[in-house]
Amino acid sequence: MIVEDDAFLEEIVTNAELPVLLAAIAAVLRDTTFLRAELAPPLTPMDTEPHPHCGMTADQRKKASALALLGLKEMRDKKIDSVDMLPDATAREILNYLTGGRDEWANMLTHELDIAEGKGGRPTWDFNEVAKGREFSTLIVGAGVGGIAAAYRYGQAGVPFVLIEAGATVGGTWAKNTYPGVRLDTPTFGYSYSFAQRGDWPNQFARGGEILDYLRDVADRAGITNEIEFSTRLVRLRWDEEARLWEATTRGADGAEQVRRFSAIVSAVGQLDRPNIPEIASAELYRGAAMHTQEWDHDVDLTGKRVAVIGTGASAYQVVPAIVNEVDSLVIFQRSAPWMLPAPNYHHPVTDAFTWLRRKVPHYAQWYRLWVILTGIPGRAHTVTAQENWLGAPLSISPKNQELRDYLIARVEEQLEGNPELLEHAIPSYPPGAKRMLRDNKVWAAALRSEKTTLVNAGIERFTENGLVDGAGQEHEVDVVVYATGFKPSDYLDDVEVIGRDGREIHEFWDGDARAYNGITVPGFPNFFLVYGPNVGGVVAGSLHFMLERAAEYSLSAVYEILSRGVAAIDVRPEALDRFVAWVDEGNRKMAWGQPYVRTWYQNKHGRVSQIWPYTNVEYWDITESVNEDDYDFLE
Numbered sequence: 001m002i003v004e005d006d007a008f009l010e011e012i013v014t015n016a017e018l019p020v021l022l023a024a025i026a027a028v029l030r031d032t033t034f035l036r037a038e039l040a041p042p043l044t045p046m047d048t049e050p051h052p053h054c055g056m057t058a059d060q061r062k063k064a065s066a067l068a069l070l071g072l073k074e075m076r077d078k079k080i081d082s083v084d085m086l087p088d089a090t091a092r093e094i095l096n097y098l099t100g101g102r103d104e105w106a107n108m109l110t111h112e113l114d115i116a117e118g119k120g121g122r123p124t125w126d127f128n129e130v131a132k133g134r135e136f137s138t139l140i141v142g143a144g145v146g147g148i149a150a151a152y153r154y155g156q157a158g159v160p161f162v163l164i165e166a167g168a169t170v171g172g173t174w175a176k177n178t179y180p181g182v183r184l185d186t187p188t189f190g191y192s193y194s195f196a197q198r199g200d201w202p203n204q205f206a207r208g209g210e211i212l213d214y215l216r217d218v219a220d221r222a223g224i225t226n227e228i229e230f231s232t233r234l235v236r237l238r239w240d241e242e243a244r245l246w247e248a249t250t251r252g253a254d255g256a257e258q259v260r261r262f263s264a265i266v267s268a269v270g271q272l273d274r275p276n277i278p279e280i281a282s283a284e285l286y287r288g289a290a291m292h293t294q295e296w297d298h299d300v301d302l303t304g305k306r307v308a309v310i311g312t313g314a315s316a317y318q319v320v321p322a323i324v325n326e327v328d329s330l331v332i333f334q335r336s337a338p339w340m341l342p343a344p345n346y347h348h349p350v351t352d353a354f355t356w357l358r359r360k361v362p363h364y365a366q367w368y369r370l371w372v373i374l375t376g377i378p379g380r381a382h383t384v385t386a387q388e389n390w391l392g393a394p395l396s397i398s399p400k401n402q403e404l405r406d407y408l409i410a411r412v413e414e415q416l417e418g419n420p421e422l423l424e425h426a427i428p429s430y431p432p433g434a435k436r437m438l439r440d441n442k443v444w445a446a447a448l449r450s451e452k453t454t455l456v457n458a459g460i461e462r463f464t465e466n467g468l469v470d471g472a473g474q475e476h477e478v479d480v481v482v483y484a485t486g487f488k489p490s491d492y493l494d495d496v497e498v499i500g501r502d503g504r505e506i507h508e509f510w511d512g513d514a515r516a517y518n519g520i521t522v523p524g525f526p527n528f529f530l531v532y533g534p535n536v537g538g539v540v541a542g543s544l545h546f547m548l549e550r551a552a553e554y555s556l557s558a559v560y561e562i563l564s565r566g567v568a569a570i571d572v573r574p575e576a577l578d579r580f581v582a583w584v585d586e587g588n589r590k591m592a593w594g595q596p597y598v599r600t601w602y603q604n605k606h607g608r609v610s611q612i613w614p615y616t617n618v619e620y621w622d623i624t625e626s627v628n629e630d631d632y633d634f635l636e
Contacts, residue, residue, distance in 0.1 A: 025071035144172015181322030199365030340440030379541025384433030587614030
């Protein structure tokens with residue numbers, strides 16, 4: 001309950017995100033007059049740094065601040081400290097204010113709003129009502145972000161399932177990646193489930209351990225953890241056409257294999273799971289310690305050691321600043337420099353004002369989470385969208401992209417002033433957005449400038465017993481080699497044999513070009529659903545949690561169609577997949593990462609962008625809102 005005086009409240013308002021605060025006050029007081037049309041946030045797209053209050057003018061901010069202060073005083077004077085569920089009409093009115101009247105966003109955002117009566121996501125049916133007495137079980141593979149989402153929704157519908165996890169704990173990538181400095185590179189509040197929202201995140205970009213604790217807590221509270229078969233790996237799937245069932249072979253920690261039959265399979269093994277270890281000549285000669293960032297050996301003490309880090313992508317960007325002060329020397333082998341977006345708050349805790357608002361204004365954190373997701377719908381997509389026949393290629397793809405490039409170069413020049421040689425190798429030779437852009441709070445440049453650090457751009461020729469020889473012939477003696485070399489995201493299910501109809505194996509069908517309708521279903525593989533499948537990853541816009549939840553919910557909708565129709569299976573038609581892939585490819589060709597002169601891990605061996613979703617969360621909501629019967633065959 002608010003008890004603070006007017007001066008304190010004025011200070012809080014000064015440090016609050018005004019659109020969020022006005023929305024929360026309108027919900028608490030059930031008074032939408034706080035949401036004046038002339039004070040609606042313009043949702044100015046993010047070009048370089050985020051716009052305060054999403055682009056509100058100074059006059060708008062002044063008037064909005066006065067309204068917010070009145071609202072907080074009213075809450076204090078009336079001693080209001082709780083809020084009931086919002087009627088749909090009220091929720092829509094608030095969303096209309098926050099989105100500037102974009103009605104097409106409303107359904108998707110209502111899915112993310114816990115206090116809305118019309119909140120979506122939860123199944124509206126129950127297995128025992130739809131298919132009582134029918135034998136039907138689902139195998140969910142993986143207990144990371146996607147697998148937990150699937151288990152949660154399937155559990156709500158009462159659909160019997162078995163959940164297996166190759167590791168010894170829940171958490172997926174967050175259980176495996178424990179290297180120094182690991183944390184989110186997206187704002188914390190956008191990285192959480194709609195059905196398990198957390199308001200008391202301590203950091204604006206959560207540390208890896210915080211995310212892992214959150215996932216474990218969600219699984220524990222939902223009763224999922226006790227149902228998981230840990231240390232159990234999926235080895236083989238074979239579709240039995242006559243029985244209309246999947247035969248699944250799993251292997252336990254002791255190496256023993258077990259064969260079971262399931263009606264449906266939900267694969268939630270993720271994309272960034274298989275470490276990419278480059279083949280470097282004479283690696284077997286090296287006598288020091290070597291590890292991939294995902295397989296960090298915490299028994300290796302880096303204090304006073306000579307360390308080499310191979311790679312300058314997302315994990316290196318976190319590892320290097322975290323270890324540079326404790327090592328004796330640091331050699332960084334760089335293939336291409338990363339673009340870095342300004343994020344001065346990257347290592348900051350949440351503000352005192354936010355903490356107070358979370359505690360005193362009911363559901364403020366929920367509205368803030370919604371705001372993060374809402375502003376992420378357009379994100380920075382406009383800055384990485386190509387202009388046809390742009391003369392600035394291959395260094396940029398459009399006037400806006402060139403503007404971003406110039407701005408980011410100026411930041412690097414400022415941070416590396418007085419070191420022209422280092423600066424030369426710190427400016428990427430590709431357009432901003434062509435590869436994943438990192439978060440810059442100046443610690444990377446500081447690590448590069450350290451007297452302990454050597455940046456090598458000549459490549460790696462081979463290992464020796466004592467270190468690495470670069471492409472210029474110079475040997476670098478090191479005690480520890482860290483592979484910050486990423487993953488093999490295009491090799492979906494690479495270590496699992498999946499045999500579908502007519503004996504066709506899924507990797508033969510894909511031939512190195514993984515494709516799935518809506519990123520979820522594959523022709524010839526009935527009742528087989530992918531969560532975090534091909535072409536659903538977002539890089540400059542959107543919420544990954546939303547995409548994974550929607551994939552899980554879509555698979556459950558498909559299961560409902562099977563049960564309610566009394567059929568055995570559902571199989572997507574090839575023409576539906578072809579239409580979807582053509583649409584996605586068209587979108588990706590318009591983006592920085594889809595330009596013919598760009599090479600990135602977003603592409604597979606055929607050069608097609610098979611990892612990235614080129615549209616917004618709203619389009620994904622639209623295509624996954626229902627199962628289109630015209631796109632599927634229903635098998636009796």
